[in-house]
Amino acid sequence: MNGFKAAISAGGTTRIGLWSCLADPVVAELLSTTGFDWMLLDGEHAPNDLRTLMAQLQATAAGPTQIVVRPPDGDPVRLKQFLDIGVQSLLIPMVDSPEQADAVARAVQFPPAGIRGVASQTRGGRWGTVPDYFATARDDICLVVQIESRTALGNVDAIVSTEGIDAVFVGPMDLAASLGHIGRPGEPEVVAAVEHVAERAHAAGKPVGILTVDEKQAARYIERGFDFVAVGMDTMLLRGCASELRARFALEKGRDR
Ligand SMILES: O=C(O)C(=O)C[C@H](O)[C@@H](O)CO
Numbered sequence: 001m002n003g004f005k006a007a008i009s010a011g012g013t014t015r016i017g018l019w020s021c022l023a024d025p026v027v028a029e030l031l032s033t034t035g036f037d038w039m040l041l042d043g044e045h046a047p048n049d050l051r052t053l054m055a056q057l058q059a060t061a062a063g064p065t066q067i068v069v070r071p072p073d074g075d076p077v078r079l080k081q082f083l084d085i086g087v088q089s090l091l092i093p094m095v096d097s098p099e100q101a102d103a104v105a106r107a108v109q110f111p112p113a114g115i116r117g118v119a120s121q122t123r124g125g126r127w128g129t130v131p132d133y134f135a136t137a138r139d140d141i142c143l144v145v146q147i148e149s150r151t152a153l154g155n156v157d158a159i160v161s162t163e164g165i166d167a168v169f170v171g172p173m174d175l176a177a178s179l180g181h182i183g184r185p186g187e188p189e190v191v192a193a194v195e196h197v198a199e200r201a202h203a204a205g206k207p208v209g210i211l212t213v214d215e216k217q218a219a220r221y222i223e224r225g226f227d228f229v230a231v232g233m234d235t236m237l238l239r240g241c242a243s244e245l246r247a248r249f250a251l252e253k254g255r256d257r
Contacts, residue, residue: 004038004066004089005166007141008207008227009143017068017230019211021046022238025059025220031234039065040211040230044093045074054123068144074100076107076115083108084122088140091169095145098158105164108141110134114164142166144209147197148174156197160204167207167227172193195224200202 007015013039020028023046031039041048041056042170048056053069060067068089071078076084082090092104106114121128130136143164148171160168172185172194181187185194194210202225209228212218218231 001249002034002088002140002142004068006166007037007066008142008209011227014222014226015066015228017209017211017228017244019230019233020056021233021235023048023052023056025052025055028056029059029063032065036065038067038068038228038230040070040091042070044070050081050085053082053087057086057123069148074104074107076103079104079107080117083116083137083141084119084124086123088124088144089144091144091146091147093147093171094148094174095159096149097155098162101145101159101162101165105143105162108143108180109138109164114138125168143170146171146174148170148172149178151178153193153197156200157204160201160206165206166208168197168201169209169211169228170197170211173214185212186214191220194221198226 017038017040018031018036019042020031021042041053043053048179050142057067066084066089067218068091069082070091070093071082071086074092074095079090090108095101095104108114108116110116110118118134119125120130120133125133144167145159145162145165146157146169147153152159159165172190175193176185176187176190179189179193184190188244198208207227210221210226211230213236216230218229221229
């Protein structure tokens with residue numbers, strides 16, 4: 001059973017997540033104690049590889065936070081490796097067409113329906129201890145695709161309805177850039193596009209998620225019924241808290257004695 005897939009599919013509430021880019025098992029374990037429903041380990045814009053990801057999966061396995069992993073792309077060989085190290089929820093970036101959605105859906109499915117290379121003596125197969133692994137593995141996977149371009153917007157209905165796609169996720173930064181508003185995900189045209197994707201996902205019966213570090217935007221998307229929303233990023237939190245602490249002492253030093 002995939003706890004993340006069950007949670008985001010249950011409806012009725014928004015699962016709050018955190019974006020992790022520090023690519024470290026100590027950080028991942030620490031963050032998994034902070035109460036977030038889910039946490040994204042980024043392999044697209046952060047220095048994660050198979051070893052760092054597996055270490056973070058191991059470090060967070062005992063905690064309640066559901067882990068989602070983003071590979072740098074939808075390469076089927078890499079998806080096979082990610083599943084074999086025990087990734088159960090995947091967020092695939094830059095999916096622009098139903099053909100791409102179908103390709104990643106087939107990449108996480110064993111033959112004959114899919115093309116995933118067959119192995120069960122892996123961490124993903126719990127080292128060969130899952131008795132009916134080949135029959136049940138796909139049910140334990142949550143496959144989420146990112147809609148984050150003008151092209152993807154034009155194909156949104158075909159993408160969200162592609163068989164094997166469990167949920168969709170809007171990448172507001174890349175979508176803003178694609179729409180001509182780079183660095184401005186709060187532009188009305190971008191927000192409207194984000195909410196259109198959500199409406200089309202729900203029309204197709206699929207959960208929809210997003211990342212925004214703008215708390216007002218997060219509140220708006222939660223109110224609009226997004227099923228999973230990441231509201232912060234570990235790199236930003238760490239740097240922000242550290243620089244604020246330093247600034248407070250700088251103010252202390254400047255104070256008249
Ligand atoms: O386009 C987006 O926004 C995302 O997909 C999330 C970003 O990649 C994330 O790394 C923050 O910039």
